[in-house]
Amino acid sequence: MLELILTDEQKALRERVRAFARAELAPMAETVDESDEVSWELVRKLADFGLFAQLVPPAFGGVATPTGGNAVSAVTLCLIREEIVQACSQADSTFAVQGLTTQPILIAGSEEQKREHLPSLARGERLGAFALTEPDAGSDVAGMRTVARLDGDEYVLDGAKKFVSNAPYAETYIVFAKTDPNAGAKGISAFVVRKGTLGFEFGPNLRLLAPHAIGQPQFRGCRVPQTARLGPAGEGFKVAMQTLDLLRASVGAAAVGLGQAGFDLALDYAKRRTAFGGPLASFQAVRFKLADMATELDAARLLVYRAALRKDRGQPRVTRESSMAKLYASEAAWR
Numbered sequence: 170m171l172e173l174i175l176t177d178e179q180k181a182l183r184e185r186v187r188a189f190a191r192a193e194l195a196p197m198a199e200t201v202d203e204s205d206e207v208s209w210e211l212v213r214k215l216a217d218f219g220l221f222a223q224l225v226p227p228a229f230g231g232v233a234t235p236t237g238g239n240a241v242s243a244v245t246l247c248l249i250r251e252e253i254v255q256a257c258s259q260a261d262s263t264f265a266v267q268g269l270t271t272q273p274i275l276i277a278g279s280e281e282q283k284r285e286h287l288p289s290l291a292r293g294e295r296l297g298a299f300a301l302t303e304p305d306a307g308s309d310v311a312g313m314r315t316v317a318r319l320d321g322d323e324y325v326l327d328g329a330k331k332f333v334s335n336a337p338y339a340e341t342y343i344v345f346a347k348t349d350p351n352a353g354a355k356g357i358s359a360f361v362v363r364k365g366t367l368g369f370e371f372g373p374n375l376r377l378l379a380p381h382a383i384g385q386p387q388f389r390g391c392r393v394p395q396t397a398r399l400g401p402a403g404e405g406f407k408v409a410m411q412t413l414d415l416l417r418a419s420v421g422a423a424a425v426g427l428g429q430a431g432f433d434l435a436l437d438y439a440k441r442r443t444a445f446g447g448p449l450a451s452f453q454a455v456r457f458k459l460a461d462m463a464t465e466l467d468a469a470r471l472l473v474y475r476a477a478l479r480k481d482r483g484q485p486r487v488t489r490e491s492s493m494a495k496l497y498a499s500e501a502a503w504r
Contacts, residue, residue: 174478183248189218190256198257205380207296207338211260216293220249220264224271230288236481240275243415243477247422254426261423262381266334270297272412273343273359277400286341286361298339300330300386301409310406311354315388317346322395326388336384337371340364345409348402359405360397368392417491418476421498425470428502432462469498
C-alpha cells in the first residue's frame with residue numbers, strides 16, 4: 170500500500186534519506202545517542218543535507234511542498250523520521266523538535282514573524298524548542314500555570330516549563346502561557362521567545378535513563394513585545410493542538426523505524442547463528458516470532474501512513490487516527 174500512495178518525489182527522497190542516514194548518521198549514533206547534550210555536528214549534518222528545509226515552504230527558505238491545506242506534508246515527515254531513527258535516535262529527536270518549532274509559526278505567525286524566524290530554522294542556524302509541558306501540567310494542558318500579563322506594549326511572562334527537548338541549547342522557543350488565567354484552554358496564547366531575553370532562564374538539566382537533551386525553561390518577569398505573540402490572544406491551545414495533530418503520526422513512524430531496525434537485527438542474527446546443524450531461522454518457533462514481528466510492524470506502518478495520508482488529503486483533524494497509530498506503533502516497537 171505504501172508504494173501506491175507515495176509520489177515519485179517522496180520515493181526518491183526516502184532513498185536519499187536512507188543513504189544519508191546510513192553513511193552520515195549511523196557512525197555518530199553510539200556517541201550522540203548516549204549524550205544528554207545537543208550535538209552541533211549532528212545539527213550541521215541535518216541542516217546541510219536539507220532535512221530542516223523539509224519543514225518550511227520555499228517562500229520562507231525551505232523546500233517543503235504545501236499539502237492538503239498544511240504547510241508541509243505529513244507523509245513526508247513520516248518517511249524522514251522512519252528512516253533517520255533507524256540510524257540515530259538523537260537525529261530523529263532533533264528533526265522532530267525543529268518541526269514542533271516551525272509549525273506553530275507557519276500555522277499562526279504573521280508574515281513578519283515567518284520571515285524573521287523560519288529561514289534561520291530551515292537552515293539550521295537556530296535550533297528550536299516547544300515549551301508546552303509544565304511540572305504540574307502534562308497532558309492536561311489547560312492546567313498550565315505559566316502566565317503572560319499584558320503591560321503596555323509588552324507581555325510579562327512568569328512560570329516554569331519542564332521536559333522541553335533541546336533546552337537549554339535551542340535559540341528559538343515556542344512558549345505557551347495563559348493570557349487569561351480564568352478562561353481555561355481558551356485563555357492560552359503562544360509566543361516566540363528568544364534565548365537570552367532578560368528574565369528567561371533555565372533550571373538544571375534533567376537526567377533520563379535514555380540520555381536526551383531536555384531541560385526546564387523558567388520565566389521570571391520575562392518581557393517580550395506584543396509582536397512575539399503568535400496569532401490572536403487565546404488561540405494558543407488551538408495552535409498547539411494543530412501542531413501536534415500534524416506531527417503525531419510521525420511519532421508512530423519513528424516507532425516503526427525503531428521496530429524495523431530491531432527486526433532487521435533479529436532476522437540477520439537468526440540467519441547467521443547456527444544450532445543443531447542449522448540456522449536459528451530454520452526453527453519453527455523462531456520463525457513464529459519473526460512472523461509476528463513482521464506482521465505487527467506492517468500493521469503499525471499502515472496505521473501511521475493512513476493517518477498521514479488523510480492529513481495530506483485535507484482532513485481537518487486526524488487526532489483519532491494518529492493517536493491509534495502512535496499507540497500501536499509504540500507498543501509494537503518494544504514487543
